[in-house]
Amino acid sequence: MSTSGVRDVTGLPTYTFGHHSLMWWGTMGIIVIEGTVFVIAIGAYLYLRSLAQAWPIGAPPPDLTYGTLNTIILLLSAIPNQWTKKVAERENLKLVRIGLIVCLAFAVAFLVVRAFEFGSLNVHWDTNAYGSIVYALMVLHTTHLVTDVLDTIVLTVLMFTGPLEGKRFVDVSENSVYWWFVVGSWPFIYATVYWVPRLP
């Protein structure tokens, strides 16, 4: 073994926020995978549309009310989400708790509206290929919503009960990054599901 030429890393932090943390990279990995799924699913939608004589097939376009309402709720949820991320990075436990609860309130609101959205699609998955692909897009996005809501609930409980250490705030911060993905992917799906059928 060599005792000459050592490099001392004593005192380096044991966790970090942002793009240096492994959690950030892991979250980005999930986002790339699931973003690709969304892109390909939207591609499949447009592909089927390109083959159809008329689009939508045998059904009126989805009603705009609930989808648009949910778009507003989702976009607004970005505000408490980003605020929670900021206070998590300052490791302010009290504010993190408040932020997570506000985020959850938004989550409950959009899940309830999402249920109404499914009721106003005006088509079923087994009606025809149009119905199938519309359901595919909606179910995919809803799965992400539900997953992130469960993540957020678990994190919220942990923030109240512990055990806590510094890197749990990294988890909160990265949960917000993932939320951004769920929010950011929605406008594309919303445009596809609600507005593409209205194109001349």
Add this chain to the structure above:
Amino acid sequence: MTSAEYERERAEVEKTWAEKPGWLGQLMVVNHRTVALRYLVTTFVFFLLAGLMAAAMRLQLARADNDLIGPDLYNQLFSMHGSVMMFLFAVPVLEAMGIYLVPLMVGARNIAFPRLNAFSYWVFLFGGLMIFIAFALDIGPEAGWFSYVPLAGPEFSPGKRQDFWAQLITFTELSALIVSVEIIVTAFKLRTPGMTLKRIPLFVWAQVATAFMVLFAMPAVMLGSSFLISDRLVGTHFFNPAEGGDALLWQHLFWFFGHPEVYIIFVPALGIVSEIVAAFTRRAVFGYLPVVLSLLATAILSFGLWVHHMFTTGLPPAGMSFFTAASLLIAIPTGVQIFCWIATFATGGRLRFHTPLLFVVGFFFIFIIGGLTGVMVASATLDSQFHDSYFVVAHLHYVLIGGALFPLVGGIYYWFPKMTGRMLSERAGRWQFWLFFIGFNVTFFPMHILGIEGMTRRIYTYSASSGWEGLNQLATGGALMIAASVVVLIANIISSLRKARTAGDNPWDAPGLEWATSSPPPPSNFVRPLVVTSRTPLWVTPHPETVIGLPTGIRSVLVTRVHDAEPHHISVFPTPSIWPFLSAIAVTILFIGSIFTPWALVWGAVPVAIGLIGWFWPTKEETATHCKYEVKPPREAPPPSEPAELRL
């Protein structure tokens, strides 16, 4: 520092990184090398089983009008052979090499996200077991490895056979996607200090390029197989033309994955070739930058080729021209690498013809033939003649076995000493090589001719008047030689494992970091991370500098910056856990349940959620230990140009 202090540090690090004892401990393993060895053994068993299926098919085809195997079983055999070889052998075995070698080569103590790594293995294992159990129960897949609709759809494949196939895809792609994220993060964030981007070993670059291909390719087939299973289970119409669906949508989704898939198998093998060529010519591979850029270019171009599998589906001519051009274009980066290796041979030291290099030379020969027929079938006009004939069977085996299996076996001979501490017999290695090389060509070369003579693939028998019997018998004889070569390999491995561990740290006098530690390595791979100053660290400085100051009481791993590998912070890695195993069981219940009822997605999600929450939830002891060693990050992040705080 005295030697005694170093020994104490070694003992502490080993204790911290030790796995748990007992059978329960076996289910909790998170060490990347143990997980990789499990992957290697499991994939090898799947390879043997799929190989036996191929042998059965060859026996059936050895005589005209043979009735050894009936059409229904034959359909299942070729569907299983292709699906298993692709999804349960070729992709995961090369990923397993990555799981084993990437952390060692970049000087890391474990792979990033080790518990996910364990989870990926269990998911893979259960998916593999599922399909073999289904096959044993006569519900194995029957529509070929790419399961075209409408043949694979509800109308023409009633029963559950194709549903098992669709879920095999879900299992294996989930596991492959997880491993890809781990490999990217390990290669970008866990490199030892000094390993800048331009010093990353070529094998690691190959694994990174592959991992990115997986990230963008596999979602397509997962989505496609989900569409397929929902068409079959809940009456959706994605692929049903009568209700606005489209059968070609399946082909697009499948080949958008399926063509990169070929490169997902081939590119890591190129990495193996580069490592072996460097070690046995005693020269760093000529043209590092062109080789790295070729790997990345291959990864990108591989996404522009998928339609060349669909030339006979009646696409618009402009599309055909584009995909013909793209298919020819991808020959360029591969050619660049081959010329770089030739230049390495020409300018390196005296060649040392050990078994690994023998397999690399075999790779050159066979792969170039496969590449040439590849250029032929890349042309839409020629392809419409060869499509669905044995010419394609010959071509794909030349590229896959020549391009991936030969380098892989060479890689096994090369890294076996590192994995086990023992050398494989050179004599048996030569026997195996020649049996394999000759057997391979005897099996597959005649298939080119059979294809040109009009023999279509996937037929269970043919009439004597076709005149195909002689070449088919020859091919069957070659297949038996391949089988003999595999027996020699197994015997070689078993007899080596019974011998003493005499390989030493670096039996080939190779340059990479994986050879800088004992064989097999200690639980933490390295007692202390090494600092590198070159692309060939062990040829430049036999004793590289080491990193000190990592806490020994927790699983501390040095995280460095992407571009220059300067230390940034210390990540505390997870300890062994039963939760990945339990979560994989829950996921298996969900996946298999959803073959039978869509409600499995609802009730099956409950145990999955419990598993994942149990996995995430921190224990008090763990948190207390972490807090003891916790160093908070600086409040105001330093500007990005400033190096992280370091004492030299």
